[in-house]
Amino acid sequence: MLDFDAASAGLASQPFSRLLGARLTAFGDGAATLELDIRDELKQQNGFLHGGVLAYAADNALTFAAGTVLGPPLLTAGFTIDYLRPAVGVTLRADAVVVQAGRSRATCRCEVYTVDGDGGSTLCAAAQGNARVKLTAP
Structure with missing residues (x-):
């Protein structure tokens, strides 16, 4: 199984995660919990954090949570997300937990929050998904 440092190195090896400035x-x-700073270039035209950034955070947090029980390498098998309110704040935080795991697949839930400058958090999205052990090519 991975430890925190190995998992953080795995996240840092993802070019898109580096582009967003994500951290475990x-x-x-x-x-698993994933965070990123909310920056202007990650917002949509109404000044809210873009839904794609929330989906990214949920997707990666779900898969990292699954990795705590399945180990690497994993792939997202699918997930759904519900946007509950516009995301505004200083930090985006995605908290994911495993709800069921087998030998090669885990189902996880994720709550995505924004954190304001005073440390207060607001739930802005909820997701559920599956990750599976990466199959090797024949």
Whole structure:
């Protein structure tokens, strides 16, 4: 199984995660938390964080949570997300937990929050998804 440092190195090896400035802040025991700073270039035309950024955070947090029980390498098998309110704040935080795991697949839930300058958090999206062990090519 991965430890926090190895999982953080895995995240840092993803070019898109580096572009967004994502960081892993918790990893282990069936849970993972991913954060990124909310910047103007990540917003849509109404000044809210773009839904694609929320989906990215949920997707990666779900898969990292699954990695705490399945180990690497993993792929997202699918997920759904519900946007609950516009995302505004200083930081985006995605908290994911494993709800069921087998030998090669795990189902996880994720809550995505924005954090304001005073540390207050607001739930802005909820997701559920599956990750599976990466199959090797024949």
